Amino acid sequence: xxxxxxxxxxxxxxxxxxxxxxxxxxxxxxxxxxxxxxxxxxxxxxxxxxxxxxxxxxxxxxxxxxxxxxxxxxxxxxxxxxxxxxxxxxxxxxxxxxxxxxxxxxxxxxxxxxxxxxxxxxxxxxxxxxxxxxxxxxxxxxxxxxxxxxxxxxxxxxxxxxxxxxxxxxxxxxxxxxxxxxxxxxxxxxxxxxxxxxxxxxxxxxxxxxxxxxxxxxxxxxxxxxxxxxxxxxx
Numbered sequence: 001x002x003x004x005x006x007x008x009x010x011x012x013x014x015x016x017x018x019x020x021x022x023x024x025x026x027x028x029x030x031x032x033x034x035x036x037x038x039x040x041x042x043x044x045x046x047x048x049x050x051x052x053x054x055x056x057x058x059x060x061x062x063x064x065x066x067x068x069x070x071x072x073x074x075x076x077x078x079x080x081x082x083x084x085x086x087x088x089x090x091x092x093x094x095x096x097x098x099x100x101x102x103x104x105x106x107x108x109x110x111x112x113x114x115x116x117x118x119x120x121x122x123x124x125x126x127x128x129x130x131x132x133x134x135x136x137x138x139x140x141x142x143x144x145x146x147x148x149x150x151x152x153x154x155x156x157x158x159x160x161x162x163x164x165x166x167x168x169x170x171x172x173x174x175x176x177x178x179x180x181x182x183x184x185x186x187x188x189x190x191x192x193x194x195x196x197x198x199x200x201x202x203x204x205x206x207x208x209x210x211x212x213x214x215x216x217x218x219x220x221x222x223x224x225x226x227x228x229x230x231x232x233x234x235x
Contacts (some may be wrong), residue, residue, distance in 0.1 A: 016212045020112075021052050021061075022232055028062045029085055032069040042222075044085040046215035050207060052093065052232070054216075058079055060099040064092030086199035089207065115155055121234045122148035125227050129172065132224065136175040140168050144229075162231050169217070169229040176220045188219050 025048050026040055040048075045222075051061055068088035091167040115187070126144035129137050147154060147164065192215050202210065221228060 004056070021058055022048055024058055025051075025061050025065070025085070027202060028065050029088070030067050033082055033203060042194070042218060043192070043211075046211055046218055047085055047089065049214045049230075049232070051211040053210060054207070056092065056096045056235060057099050060096040061092050063099075064088050067091040084195075084199065086196070086202065089199060090202040093204065095121035112158075115152055117234060118155055118231075119148050119151040121231075122151060125229055128225075128227055132178075132226075134175065137172070140172050140175075143168055147219055158231060165229040165231065169221075172226065172229070173217045173220055176226075180220070180223075184223075188216055191219075193217065 022045070029040070029044075048061075056216070065085075065088045068081065068091035072087075073090070074080060122144050126141045126148060129144065130141035147161065189212075192212060196208070196211075218228065227233065
């Protein structure tokens with residue numbers, strides 16, 4: 001993850017659209033591609049999360065998508081459709097560099113979801129993890145139960161709650177990784193490398209490193225049918 005103070009986690013104010021980041025980007029990509037039925041891949045979702053963690057403003061991502069497709073449409077041959085958000089990665093980074101820092105933060109007066117939604121989200125995550133017998137999983141499930149019981153207080157400080165959930169997810173992923181064989185981990189990375197190959201030249205080394213981590217973390221959680229814990233996945 002980037003150490004820059006431009007990260008959302010490092011700012012005193014979260015962007016007003018912070019929890020709409022994923023859906024706004026998905027919608028814009030589908031509109032730009034001209035296919036509302038197109039589903040983003042695990043690589044695409046990991047890429048969006050890497051942009052979010054790097055503090056790239058939503059408006060820069062949306063502008064980058066528009067710019068990438070405008071350039072694509074000007075090509076002499078456009079028969080091959082754009083099938084991954086990774087195609088837009090270079091344009092997104094360029095748009096982010098042009099976005100004034102003052103436009104990167106806005107305050108939000110209202111919570112993006114209701115107390116009942118937050119409590120249910122935390123309780124469901126706890127139950128899913130508790131279903132696994134490993135002792136390390138049980139500790140994480142108990143921590144989530146405590147957070148759910150204190151949901152009303154956490155609703156007033158979602159930024160701190162998100163950091164707590166991030167720490168719990170990192171602990172959970174580490175536990176899953178330690179239980180996987182070398183071959184399992186190799187297969188996951190090999191799958192990622194195949195998907196990334198056409199787009200590596202469009203990304204920086206830092207972006208690639210962050211993307212690889214998010215992709216592999218998500219894949220490990222999915223391998224044991226466990227949810228992501230970030231509040232981004234609440235809706």
